[in-house]
Amino acid sequence: MAEEIALITGGTKGIGKQIAIILAKAGYDIAINYRSQSPEVEQTKQEIEKEGRKVLLVKADVSKSEECKCMCEQIINKWGKIDILVNNAGITKDGLLIRMKDDDFESVIRTNLIGTYNVSKEVVPYMIRQKKGKIINISSVVGVSGNAGQCNYAASKAGIIGFTKSLAKEVASRGILVNAVAPGFIKTSMTEVLSETVKENIKNQIPLKRMGTAEEVAKVVKFLASEDSSYITGQVILVDGGMCI
Numbered sequence: 001m002a003e004e005i006a007l008i009t010g011g012t013k014g015i016g017k018q019i020a021i022i023l024a025k026a027g028y029d030i031a032i033n034y035r036s037q038s039p040e041v042e043q044t045k046q047e048i049e050k051e052g053r054k055v056l057l058v059k060a061d062v063s064k065s066e067e068c069k070c071m072c073e074q075i076i077n078k079w080g081k082i083d084i085l086v087n088n089a090g091i092t093k094d095g096l097l098i099r100m101k102d103d104d105f106e107s108v109i110r111t112n113l114i115g116t117y118n119v120s121k122e123v124v125p126y127m128i129r130q131k132k133g134k135i136i137n138i139s140s141v142v143g144v145s146g147n148a149g150q151c152n153y154a155a156s157k158a159g160i161i162g163f164t165k166s167l168a169k170e171v172a173s174r175g176i177l178v179n180a181v182a183p184g185f186i187k188t189s190m191t192e193v194l195s196e197t198v199k200e201n202i203k204n205q206i207p208l209k210r211m212g213t214a215e216e217v218a219k220v221v222k223f224l225a226s227e228d229s230s231y232i233t234g235q236v237i238l239v240d241g242g243m244c245i
């Protein structure tokens, strides 16, 4: 395969890191966006380099449009193109609506939904110029089904689904495919914070009776990034062990 470039937001841990590794194994050079400096940043870079691929680390808070512009310019200056964009960066700030602070609602929307908009808005013009590209947005099952205590998060993830379908219609004629992956209950630092009782209750509601792994999500992203998904756009693929059946 000719060198293809994939940008993964929030790519130094959890699902994002697995996506970066699996795309590197598939032959992509990887731009990894990160927000906070931590030992995981350099560690992830080294793990990907072990796969024989090139890595560019780009620091940006996706909720800030100026930082996203600067991030994309850095990638274009280095590699001249972005073939795959995975909008993965996301946060939770759970709480019941009646107790939710305005900032907890707004910051989740700003990172998850506006972050997806910010990065896509910067990347799409380059994809239009090259007449091809794939955008894969990480939503969530709660964006489909809703979840008590997650009005902010579920709204952001449902917003991502509407965004995905609308953008897919806008850019299909330009050779750009836009899809979403909606993970269920996946073992990462995002779910680590839940108590054992809550985890057991959730597992009991999953037909496959277990949490998913970041790798299981990453494999679906790899499929959507590949030529094998060339006739799929505007879709939401649930990776949830049957949670939403």
Ligand code: NDP
Residues within 6 Å of the ligand: 009, 010, 011, 012, 013, 014, 015, 016, 033, 034, 035, 036, 037, 060, 061, 062, 063, 088, 089, 090, 091, 111, 115, 138, 139, 140, 141, 182, 183, 184, 185, 186, 187, 188, 189, 190, 191
């Ligand atoms: P993690 O908390 O492990 O990782 C989230 C990543 O996003 C981190 O690298 C984090 O960076 C980054 N990030 C957060 N805010 C920003 C920002 N403003 N700008 C740039 N990067 C940012 O979570 P997961 O790996 O579990 O989640 C990945 C995605 O999958 C998220 O969108 C999440 O909503 C979604 N998802 C996860 C599920 C799960 O069960 N785990 C289920 C459904 C969806 P930093 O460390 O610097 O904060």
